[in-house]
Amino acid sequence: MIDWLTSTAFSVAGAGISWAELLGFGTGVVNVWLIARQHIANWAIGIANVLLLGLLFWTTGLYADASLQLVYVALGCYGWWHWLYGGEQRSRLTVTRTGRREWWALGVAGVLLTGGIWLLLDRATDSTVPLPDALTTALSLLATYGQTRKLVESWWLWIAADLIYIPLYGYKGLWLTAVLYVIFLGLCVVGLRAWRSDLRRRAVAAPVPPVSIVLTTVHVVGVAVWLGGLLALTVFLLRGTHERVLARILPAWSKWATLAVAWLVTAGVLQAAIELGRPSAVLGTTYGRLLCAKAALLAAVLAIAAWQRRLIRRLVAAGRPRWVARAAGVELAVTAMVLVLTAVLVQTPPGRTDGATADGVTRDGVAQSLTTSIFVVQFDIYPAAPNTANSLHAYVYTPAGKELPVAEWSVTAALPEAGIEPIAIDVLSLEPHHGSAEIQFPLAGEWTLRISARTSDIDRATATTTVTIR
Helix, strand or coil: CHHHHHCEEEEECCEEEEHHHHHHHHHHHHHHHHHHCCCCCHHHHHHHHHHHHHHHHHHCCCHHHHHHHHHHHHHHHHHHHHHHHCCHHHCCCCCECCCHHHHHHHHHHHHHHHHHHHHHHHHHCCCCCHHHHHHHHHHHHHHHHHHHCCECCHHHHHHHHHHHHHHHHHHCCCHHHHHHHHHHHHHHHHHHHHHHHHHHCCCCCCCCCHHHHHHHHHHHHHHHHHHHHHHHHHHHHCCCCCHHHHHHHHHHHHHHHHHHHHHHHHHHHHHHHHHHCCCCHHHHCHHHHHHHHHHHHHHHHHHHHHHHHHHHHCCCCCCCHHHHHHHHHHHHHHHHHHHHHHHHHHCCCCHHHECECCCCECCCCEEEEEECCCCEEEEEEECCCCCCEEEEEEEEECCCCCECCCCEEEEEEEEHHHCEEEEEECCEEEECCEEEEEEECCCCEEEEEEEEEECCCCCEEEEEEEEEEC
């Protein structure tokens, strides 16, 4: 069986593609797609995928990545269980954000993992790429841990890892795997958007415009080409490559880099305009100020890149590889800071929706997501004010995110601190999974809202929460 998996299935441009690589390609794409859709079957497909890739990596000398697959199997089993029973009262897990303490813990773990694996590979194996191998190993472990807990920021860790994996696998001759990771990169963008949308679903804030998803994809592809090329130059090509070879490579790389930068800057500016929504949000919101800081860092990177391009056009860069390597290293370091700011921006409400707070209370209403043993109910109340007509919209989904028809609704509201007993509210079914009602709250305060839904003859569950009316 192992001999068959490691045998050549077909060849592309003279490079042999093994059955393990081919099957790993297919199961990998399906796995990431299922994760993006929060489908529980992703863990079974993922375990098969990592076993195939483990065999592939071991035969090509990527020992850290090969050993990592065994850890993935353990994390896959844990993630499978945690998605099923890791929510409140052992219910299905829902998407959440990474807390500050958890970010610090992940950061420390990442540094320790990278350093430890780097030393191990450098001293105990014949790995030709110990640092990139160690860094991608650490990022992959942290990203997988984040996905077992449905942390939305885990997608950014995968994006960072994929940007390194793509040139690394190309250098190792694993071209099909390199193409797979380009696809992974695109799926990571889809997954990030899907999980963020799930986190904010039915919130009062405006939804993410569809064009923003396209712009994000173009932006990330531009970053992948640019940073992938920089990593390939810095780690692989500028060390020991003959001057004549560099004289051919650098002009071609410069043209591709210029095109990639044009893509990412254009897409980034358009996306920033969409997310800000209005000129005053540039300096008047936290999101806008973070964007300004990101733009300043990006301008510094582009200035260094322009200087490099000038050297290449004057045909002197090939004779000064150390200059080019140092400049590329500075570009990578500053770009890392840009990625950190980008991760912070993901957790910051965009300028167009400024005014929303973390607990779902906004200037215009209340929006929450509640999990029961059999379904997830997401609702919003507008305008969440006393002595006026408030509209309630509730939506019921399966734990996997599919619409779940409701046979019977029951909603009550009470204000115990004012002695107001539960008030029954009539609910109109606008869609099979969507109920609507009109509520008039006589007083401001912390109201207890109970939403009950019967989804079959025997399945009924109730979600209880507190909403602020002011």
